Amino acid sequence: MKIHKEGRRILFFTLLALLAVNLLLFRLNAQNDTFNKIFAGASAVAFLLLLQFFRSPFRNLLTHEDLIVAPADGKVVVIEDVHEPEYFDDVRKQISIFMSPINVHITRNPISGIVRYFKYHPGNYLVAWHPKSSTKNERTTVVVQSEAGPFVLFRQIAGAMARRIVWYVNEGDEVSQGEEFGFIKFGSRVDVFVPVDTEIRVQIGEKVKGGETIIAQLKTETPSLF
The missing domain is CATH 1.20.5 (Single alpha-helices involved in coiled-coils or other helix-helix interfaces)
Structure with a gap:
């Protein structure tokens, strides 16, 4: 191991x-x-x-420009349209994955592209399923412009047990789908925000594997002929 x-x-x-x-x-x-x-x-x-x-198992990483893979191991606990205030300031579809203490806590890039925004937020340590944990807890926010065109936001969120979030990306970096972008020590949740017309491929309660499970498919942006 x-x-x-x-x-x-x-x-x-x-x-x-x-x-x-x-x-x-x-x-x-x-x-x-x-x-x-x-x-x-x-x-x-x-x-x-x-x-x-702290185990780091081998994964058969999936790569495709319009597919979004799970950024972490765990269970899907949220799929809903919400207002995302930090970067987009409009309605996005949110997919949240909760990691239990027995899950692998590596976090992976759900999509390939360029990091257009990164910010670390110190904060509280509410339980990860608390509705306000996305905006009140210690967290990082990463926005990647995908190779398919749309922007995807993903957020590491610390929980009641987690006391340290680690990240390996910065603004301007080129990232590859499935590669590690961070680690949450002893916690706890990752949120993904995608355009509302994105096709969701998972259901509430479904267990997913980081880098392997397809959670959504983006609608690619067709370039204009004029």
Whole structure:
């Protein structure tokens, strides 16, 4: 199993700390062998849970200029027309994917194109399914002009457990569909905003895989002959 770069430092120091505490217990509390074994078992389970959180599985990435792929693993929790105030200031179709603690928390570019806008917002840590988490929580906003023409906005949103969002893109970058654009440590949700005439390919409650599951298809912009 490949471990994501964002987890290697955390895992290394967590392993050292757990080993140190367990060795100390076995030396200072040798008479309570049962407790020491239970604590050692609990430490192993805790480390394995942390290890699986930072896993980075292989993906057969899908690339197509007018198809939008899931930006993260998780479950589709929102599909609706909403007013998007930060960049478009008009109505867009929103698709939201919630990531549970057992999901892979890598976030991927849903479309290829040029990054036209990027902004990081510090904020609160409401639970990810809270209606105001999209505008109140710590988050990043990325807008990509797709190769098909339309602009697509996607947003990393931290949740109640998440305390750090990592991103690898900036304005002006050229991004490729399915490649990593960030990581949300211990959280939690990604929103995608597309034109309202976009064909949605998923349903509420559907489980998706980042970089592999098609969630929508854009209407391509036909160039004018005049």
